[in-house]
Amino acid sequence: xxxxxxxxxxxxxxxxxxxxxxxxxxxxxxxxxxxxxxxxxxxxxxxxxxxxxxxxxxxxxxxxxxxxxxxxxxxxxxxxxxxxxxxxxxxxxxxxxxxxxxxxxxxxxxxxxxxxxx
Numbered sequence: 614x615x616x617x618x619x620x621x622x623x624x625x626x627x628x629x630x631x632x633x634x635x636x637x638x639x640x641x642x643x644x645x646x647x648x649x650x651x652x653x654x655x656x657x658x659x660x661x662x663x664x665x666x667x668x669x670x671x672x673x674x675x676x677x678x679x680x681x682x683x684x685x686x687x688x689x690x691x692x693x694x695x696x697x698x699x700x701x702x703x704x705x706x707x708x709x710x711x712x713x714x715x716x717x718x719x720x721x722x723x724x725x726x727x728x729x730x731x
Contacts (some may be wrong), residue, residue: 661677683705685702698721699721
């Protein structure tokens, strides 16, 4: 059973996703990325530099690869759970098609792209 705060966050995520969605199952509010799967779940997996799978990046510092529920993938540096340093973000990876909707490779600051990247 969800706590009240989890229920509220889930409801807000669905409303925001339905009203602000720049691409499937993803939206951004005040620089924070929110990614949910088709059921509204926002969980993702982070594999750290040692190959250990973590449920999220919360509190993690170091290199890692995060795979988000919408298919996006980030490979790079994390500081206190945020994308910070250098890294590559692959948007909506479509493995079966061998294509994606874009890539940003460059600097990150507190979860935001910083600079023009490549």
